[in-house]
Amino acid sequence: MATADISSAHPGDRAREPSFYAAHKGLKSWLFTLDHKRLGMMYLAATMLFFFVGGVAALILRTELLTPELDLVSATTYNKLFTVHGAVMVFLVIIPSVPGALGNFLLPLMLGAKDVAFPRLNLLSFWIYTLGAVFFLITLVTGSLDTGWTFYTPYSTSSGTAVISATFGAFVLGFSSILTGLNFLVTVHKMRAPGLTWNRLPLFVWAIYSTAVIQILATPVLAITLLLLIIERTLNIGIFDPAMGGDPVLYQHFFWFYSHPAVYIMILPGFGIISELIAVHSRKHIFGYKAIALSSIAIAIISFLVWGHHMFVSGQSELAGVVFSFLTFAVAVPTAIKVFSWVATLYKGSIAFNTPMLYALAFLFTFTIGGLTGIFLGALSVNVHLHDTYFVVAHFHYVMMGGTIIAFIGGIHHWWGKMTGRMFNETHGRWGCLLVFIGFNVTFFNQFIIGQQGMPRRYATYVPQFQQQHVLSTIGSYILGLGLLWTLIYLLRSLRSGAPAGDNPYGGASLEWDTQSPPIEHNFHGQPRVDADPYNFPQIDRSGGMDHH
Amino acid sequence: MLSMFLAPETEEAAKAAAGDAVAAAPTEVLTKTAPLETAHSWAMPTQASTFSESTDNLYFFIVALDVFFFALIIAAMGYFMWKYRRRSEDQKTSSITHNGKVEFLWSAIPAVLLVVIFAWAEIDWIKQSTPPPDAIDIRVTGRQWYWQVDYPDYPGVSLSSSTEEPLVTMIVPKGQPVRLIMTSEDVLHSFYIPAFRVKKDVIPGRYTTLWFEATRVGEFNIFCSEYCGDRHSAMAGVIKVLEPEMFEATLRDAGKLEQKGGESGADFGGRIYSRRGCVACHTLDGTPATGPSWKGLYGKSQVLASGETIVADDNYIKESILQPQAKIVAGYAGANMPSYQGQLDDKQITALIEFIKQQK
Numbered sequence: 001m002a003t004a005d006i007s008s009a010h011p012g013d014r015a016r017e018p019s020f021y022a023a024h025k026g027l028k029s030w031l032f033t034l035d036h037k038r039l040g041m042m043y044l045a046a047t048m049l050f051f052f053v054g055g056v057a058a059l060i061l062r063t064e065l066l067t068p069e070l071d072l073v074s075a076t077t078y079n080k081l082f083t084v085h086g087a088v089m090v091f092l093v094i095i096p097s098v099p100g101a102l103g104n105f106l107l108p109l110m111l112g113a114k115d116v117a118f119p120r121l122n123l124l125s126f127w128i129y130t131l132g133a134v135f136f137l138i139t140l141v142t143g144s145l146d147t148g149w150t151f152y153t154p155y156s157t158s159s160g161t162a163v164i165s166a167t168f169g170a171f172v173l174g175f176s177s178i179l180t181g182l183n184f185l186v187t188v189h190k191m192r193a194p195g196l197t198w199n200r201l202p203l204f205v206w207a208i209y210s211t212a213v214i215q216i217l218a219t220p221v222l223a224i225t226l227l228l229l230i231i232e233r234t235l236n237i238g239i240f241d242p243a244m245g246g247d248p249v250l251y252q253h254f255f256w257f258y259s260h261p262a263v264y265i266m267i268l269p270g271f272g273i274i275s276e277l278i279a280v281h282s283r284k285h286i287f288g289y290k291a292i293a294l295s296s297i298a299i300a301i302i303s304f305l306v307w308g309h310h311m312f313v314s315g316q317s318e319l320a321g322v323v324f325s326f327l328t329f330a331v332a333v334p335t336a337i338k339v340f341s342w343v344a345t346l347y348k349g350s351i352a353f354n355t356p357m358l359y360a361l362a363f364l365f366t367f368t369i370g371g372l373t374g375i376f377l378g379a380l381s382v383n384v385h386l387h388d389t390y391f392v393v394a395h396f397h398y399v400m401m402g403g404t405i406i407a408f409i410g411g412i413h414h415w416w417g418k419m420t421g422r423m424f425n426e427t428h429g430r431w432g433c434l435l436v437f438i439g440f441n442v443t444f445f446n447q448f449i450i451g452q453q454g455m456p457r458r459y460a461t462y463v464p465q466f467q468q469q470h471v472l473s474t475i476g477s478y479i480l481g482l483g484l485l486w487t488l489i490y491l492l493r494s495l496r497s498g499a500p501a502g503d504n505p506y507g508g509a510s511l512e513w514d515t516q517s518p519p520i521e522h523n524f525h526g527q528p529r530v531d532a533d534p535y536n537f538p539q540i541d542r543s544g545g546m547d548h549h
Numbered sequence: 550m551l552s553m554f555l556a557p558e559t560e561e562a563a564k565a566a567a568g569d570a571v572a573a574a575p576t577e578v579l580t581k582t583a584p585l586e587t588a589h590s591w592a593m594p595t596q597a598s599t600f601s602e603s604t605d606n607l608y609f610f611i612v613a614l615d616v617f618f619f620a621l622i623i624a625a626m627g628y629f630m631w632k633y634r635r636r637s638e639d640q641k642t643s644s645i646t647h648n649g650k651v652e653f654l655w656s657a658i659p660a661v662l663l664v665v666i667f668a669w670a671e672i673d674w675i676k677q678s679t680p681p682p683d684a685i686d687i688r689v690t691g692r693q694w695y696w697q698v699d700y701p702d703y704p705g706v707s708l709s710s711s712t713e714e715p716l717v718t719m720i721v722p723k724g725q726p727v728r729l730i731m732t733s734e735d736v737l738h739s740f741y742i743p744a745f746r747v748k749k750d751v752i753p754g755r756y757t758t759l760w761f762e763a764t765r766v767g768e769f770n771i772f773c774s775e776y777c778g779d780r781h782s783a784m785a786g787v788i789k790v791l792e793p794e795m796f797e798a799t800l801r802d803a804g805k806l807e808q809k810g811g812e813s814g815a816d817f818g819g820r821i822y823s824r825r826g827c828v829a830c831h832t833l834d835g836t837p838a839t840g841p842s843w844k845g846l847y848g849k850s851q852v853l854a855s856g857e858t859i860v861a862d863d864n865y866i867k868e869s870i871l872q873p874q875a876k877i878v879a880g881y882a883g884a885n886m887p888s889y890q891g892q893l894d895d896k897q898i899t900a901l902i903e904f905i906k907q908q909k
Contacts, residue, residue, distance in 0.1 A: 154736050284643065351634050378667070384746065384748050460781070
């Protein structure tokens with residue numbers, strides 16, 4: 001093993017301690033836990049629950065879109081449904097998913113630490129998230145919000161629906177995000193095991209670290225924006241509403257100044273997962289470690305300077321459009337570097353097609369489409385035609401769902417044994433992955449086509465010429481829904497009947513594989529020490545004399 | 550499909566009756582449509598403006614590059630997956646960790662190509678942002694949920710997407726640059742003509758412009774592409790492109806107002822009120838604006854600027870429409886109402902008087 005833990009040189013000799021699940025019992029041991037692993041599992045359960053809610057809303061939408069006319073729900077209900085779908089998926093699922101669930105569980109383990117730097121703050125983050133989420137969800141459902149997840153003014157300030165409470169919910173959720181980011185940032189700086197230099201950090205840690213930086217710097221802007229919106233609505237001070245002397249386009253600047261970096265809050269952790277999955281299941285040193293790590297940082301920085309590409313047709317100045325377009329293309333380069341590096345990692349590897357690896361390969365397929373279609377939208381003149389059409393819908397689903405969610409599901413499978421101590425049924429996993437992959441592509445690929453033909457987004461009804469592709473999309477969404485449900489079922493079943501996972505089912509070389517599955521309460525028996533990087537697998541052929549560091 | 554199309558007032562009324570924001574007729578058809586615009590179910594929309602071809606050329610250039618790189622990535626991935634699949638547990642793997650030359654190449658080549666795409670798009674974008682000096686102006690007003698289109702060069706001609714029988718919302722001559730000056734009276738909208746590859750947000754409190762030159766005679770869809778509420782997807786219309794010699798006559802004809810069968814005189818008058826611009830200066834709620842309000846006007850005694858007192862009867866109203874400066878009501882001496890002589894016929898004037906009579 002590349003990473004040496006004094007006490008784990010001979011795992012068989014080591015006394016097994018009870019896992020962190022067995023260390024304490026009862027409801028209170030969960031609700032008031034300071035253990036990052038328990039918090040991670042609770043985030044996992046919460047994001048899965050909200051994913052289900054957002055998914056059901058999506059399936060109702062797709063069913064309505066089977067015909068050009070309204071026949072299942074009213075236009076108002078349709079608008080509420082896409083608002084619920086978008087807002088839940090963005091604020092309650094994608095943003096907290098990877099950092100909240102896998103980040104919490106794995107970060108201290110990967111660093112060889114006992115916990116995060118501020119365990120109490122971590123508990124606070126979780127409770128802020130939970131209260132914010134419950135409040136937000138209740139508002140969405142009972143207050144019948146119909147503004148879309150973007151809350152664009154002046155519709156949002158004139159709409160009779162519960163905009164204030166919903167934005168307040170998003171405001172509260174933002175604080176959870178900031179506190180988690182802060183916690184992770186300090187943890188990475190201060191809690192690394194002896195020998196775990198920055199160049200030896202697993203790429204998942206680099207990704208979580210870059211994400212934390214964006215969370216801390218960008219989320220306050222969302223809070224400010226939402227606060228201004230609340231002030232406008234309650235005190236009638238004209239900020240965004242032209243009827244009171246405000247500027248609706250100013251709101252878009254504020255909103256995207258946060259929400260574009262937020263896109264990278266959503267996707268960077270997914271990148272981190274993919275780096276781990278591809279290296280471990282190929283037993284190959286990741287190709288271009290430094291390029292991947294630094295490209296995350298580059299993306300984090302440039303992501304702050306591209307918000308205007310959401311506003312090419314908003315009436316902002318033409319010069320601003322040109323500058324934002326250029327910077328948008330600049331983000332494409334570090335992203336391309338990552339994709340090429342992942343593919344190159346496969347070269348001369350020993351590739352096992354386990355379920356997590358299948359998800360990683362599916363990610364390479366879908367995320368590459370998501371990234372390449374972004375080029376159309378960054379190109380000014382082409383964007384004018386495609387802006388606010390289904391092309392955009394397809395593009396961001398390929399990035400958010402085909403990128404982050406596919407990576408997240410792959411990550412859940414990869415670390416399932418570590419987190420639960422049980423293995424899921426591998427055959428079931430492969431079938432699930434196939435269903436998800438096919439369903440996803442059937443749902444979204446042809447949306448590029450109706451988008452290029454001019455089908456605008458957020459339409460409850462549409463011109464009949466688009467019906468064929470809408471029907472195909474809806475069929476795809478059912479397959480996708482089925483695949484996800486199937487996955488949820490076999491994962492839950494494995495908790496009772498799954499085979500014991502063992503400490504290191506896939507032969508990983510980073511520190512989390514050096515402890516029990518599930519880990520003990522304090523993670524490691526002794527202080528782990530690190531003398532090599534996390535991709536130094538024993539199968540790597542060193543007879544060629546290649547140097548390692 | 551058209552006959553099932555409900556005017557906004559009807560749905561508002563239905564909602565109010567149900568006393569619930571969620572209520573709406575589940576089977577109504579909200580979207581109007583122009584004839585099928587594409588030759589194939591997968592093709593781009595018809596190219597109907599001078600921008601269409603250049604936008605599509607860049608679009609397909611990016612498609613070609615994307616397909617090439619995607620095929621390259623997926624082929625490499627597929628080949629490695631097959632070639633380096635795990636055959637035995639002790640299979641050795643390569644110790645390669647990086648390769649400076651390869652990494653430089655795969656950063657530099659995409660960077661160069663991206664700059665090419667950026668520059669190409671930017672050149673087209675500047676063209677799209679610069680209306681030529683000979684463009685004719687058309688004013689577009691977005692309202693929940695219809696477009697109103699006015700022609701400053703043709704006084705009295707006004708089209709709209711929701712209220713009138715011909716679906717035609719905008720008429721333009723072929724081969725003539727047209728500049729749209731747009732604003733919204735409520736929330737954000739976005740004016741989108743897929744066949745022309747043009748789109749611009751329509752914003753309350755300011756004007757945005759967009760220009761195009763149509764290259765093809767025909768009818769093409771107009772969509773609202775910025776979410777604006779319940780009937781967002783119904784905020785559609787049709788733009789009709791005509792040969793230049795047909796343009797003026799057709800426009801005047803389409804802008805013509807005629808009483809429909811079964812329509813009362815007062816209702817027809819109401820349409821004239823909004824279509825012929827009376828609405829701009831005369832309110833219906835008693836608030837004085839540029840001109841006197843029409844509320845309670847009919848039969849009222851009016852003191853004129855000359856000190857004389859008259860009764861606002863049918864003859865006085867007709868005279869005021871045709872010769873506005875003849876008898877000016879006290880306090881409105883500076884108002885410069887244009888004469889509607891030759892703009893409104895007797896039938897329309899009578900309908901307008903009926904409408905004023907109703908404003909009690």
